Amino acid sequence: MNQQKIPATVITGFLGAGKTTMIRNLLTNAGGKKIALVINEFGDLGVDGDVLKGCGAENCTEDDIIELTNGCICCTVADDFIPTMTKLLEREQRPDHIVIETSGLALPQPLVAAFNWPDIRTQVTVDGVITVVDSAAVAAGRFADDHDAVDARRAEDESLDHESPIEELFEDQLTCADLIVLNKTDLIDVAGLGRVREEVASRTVRKPVMIEAKNGEVPAGILLGLGIGTEDDIANRKSHHELEHEDGAPHDHDEFDSFVVELGPVADPAGFVEALKTIISTHDVLRLKGFVDVSGKPMRLQLQAVGSRIDHYFDRAWGAGETRATRLVVIGLHEMDEGAVRAAIEALA
Ligand SMILES: Nc1nc2c(ncn2[C@@H]2O[C@H](COP(=O)(O)OP(=O)(O)OP(=O)(O)O)[C@@H](O)[C@H]2O)c(=O)[nH]1
Known part of the structure; x- marks a missing residue:
């Protein structure tokens, strides 16, 4: 061949x-x-x-x-x-x-x-x-x-x-x-x-x-x-x-961490985004992205933060059999305080 x-x-x-x-x-x-x-x-x-x-x-x-x-x-x-x-x-x-x-x-x-x-x-x-x-x-x-x-x-x-x-x-x-x-x-x-x-x-x-x-x-x-x-x-x-490391020692990404935060529906998306901006800059979050369940809305809100610049828009309707949920992935340097970031975001729903 x-x-x-x-x-x-x-x-x-x-x-x-x-x-x-x-x-x-x-x-x-x-x-x-x-x-x-x-x-x-x-x-x-x-x-x-x-x-x-x-x-x-x-x-x-x-x-x-x-x-x-x-x-x-x-x-x-x-x-x-x-x-x-x-x-x-x-x-x-x-x-x-x-x-x-x-x-x-x-x-x-x-x-x-x-x-x-x-x-x-x-x-x-x-x-x-x-x-x-x-x-x-x-x-x-x-x-x-x-x-x-x-x-x-x-x-x-x-x-x-x-x-x-x-x-x-x-x-x-x-x-x-x-x-x-x-x-x-x-x-x-x-x-x-x-x-x-x-x-x-x-x-x-x-x-x-x-x-x-x-x-x-x-x-x-x-x-x-x-x-x-x-x-x-x-x-x-x-x-x-x-x-x-010319000896070929493997590299790693220990300097960075990520975790997913899940929370309930969000009633006020504009307020949610503003509060996230503060959390991101307080904790120097590098990247945050995911989807938000906005109360009473048939559409899913997509959220994309790069540093404290956040884009958000309704990208599609939630599917018939799909579980509505707010799920965000957070990425930062290893020293980022995961517990504090998690607690601050969870407090918003
Ligand atoms: N203002 C502006 N925003 C942009 C531009 N290109 C991408 N974005 C926005 O930047 C954000 C991140 O874009 P992505 O394409 O997801 O970036 P990525 O490199 O794939 O991100 P990771 O996969 O997380 O590394 C999104 O909100 C995009 O809409 C641009 O040229 N101008």
């Missing part, structure tokens, strides 16, 4: 950068290409999968969307990702293109390396790694403002070999990029965007092309078909962890 290799695009980027939004947009303008989507999320609530399955694209049906929920894709390559790919490749109707959305906390390097596994390498190639950047978060210093805190922690604990975990991860995701999408340009002005370009460029040695976008609106023709074969170039894209 001499089949052409299927191209696979890896989409990475920090929590809330706009990966799912960009993919949703991509599915609507992929021009008939049959796409299989592999989605990986940090936190036990399949929000991204739900959002993408809900977009009803004919070229990517619910069967073509595979969720990997056993932790970050970079840590579960052998147990989860490889078997998933193998099954996908055994399908009678193979996709024209595979798109993989990593979790916002994933290192893309181990995932790209998996494309060199013998069974995968012969059948699939990495078309390119696309790193989505939240330009507003960069402009606000989100990825660079922790130096004092890190220095203080290092002074207390000499074994710390890390820079700020957020900064390090941000750089690792840029290091692996073939294309960088500076997203959320609607939230900053031209001068700010210029500074974001400089800052992002300063954190990448290879200087991949950068393009700008709002709401992840990038033509499919730009995202798909880069034709890089990134798996052949992983030696040039080492993560901080790989550079620091």
Whole structure:
């Protein structure tokens, strides 16, 4: 059997950068290409999968969307990702293109390396790694403002070999990029965007092309078909962890935590959102997302918070047999006080 290799695009980027939004947009303008989507999320609530399955694209049906929920894709390559790919490749109707959305906390390097596994390498190639950047978060210093805190922690604990975990991860995701999408340009002005370009460029040695976008609106023709074969170039894209642990010691995500909060119906969604903003900034929550049961409303409220910026909208009606519930996944640094955040949110219903 001499089949052409299927191209696979890896989409990475920090929590809330706009990966799912960009993919949703991509599915609507992929021009008939049959796409299989592999989605990986940090936190036990399949929000991204739900959002993408809900977009009803004919070229990517619910069967073509595979969720990997056993932790970050970079840590579960052998147990989860490889078997998933193998099954996908055994399908009678193979996709024209595979798109993989990593979790916002994933290192893309181990995932790209998996494309060199013998069974995968012969059948699939990495078309390119696309790193989505939240330009507003960069402009606000989100990825660079922790130096004092890190220095203080290092002074207390000499074994710390890390820079700020957020900064390090941000750089690792840029290091692996073939294309960088500076997203959320609607939230900053031209001068700010210029500074974001400089800052992002300063954190990448290879200087991949950068393009700008709002709401992840990038033509499919730009995202798909880069034709890089990134798996052949992983030696040039080492993560901080790989550079620091050439012995091959496995990495982990101990610096980050997530948990799900479940609560009853919410009577006043506007008040709920305002109160969440306060909780998020008090406890430095990085990401919060999920669905809200609003009393007396037939529609489900989707809630998406990136830092204390919160988007919320009624996305669809609750299904006939579906249990209405408010469920939110909360993601933050390990030192976030889970008990306090949980109690504060639960007190709102
Ligand atoms: N203002 C603005 N909001 C955006 C833009 N792109 C995405 N968003 C919003 O940012 C929030 C997070 O977007 P997602 O697409 O879910 O981000 P993500 O990278 O998939 O997030 P994780 O999977 O949690 O890492 C959502 O509320 C989006 O509507 C943009 O260009 N401008």
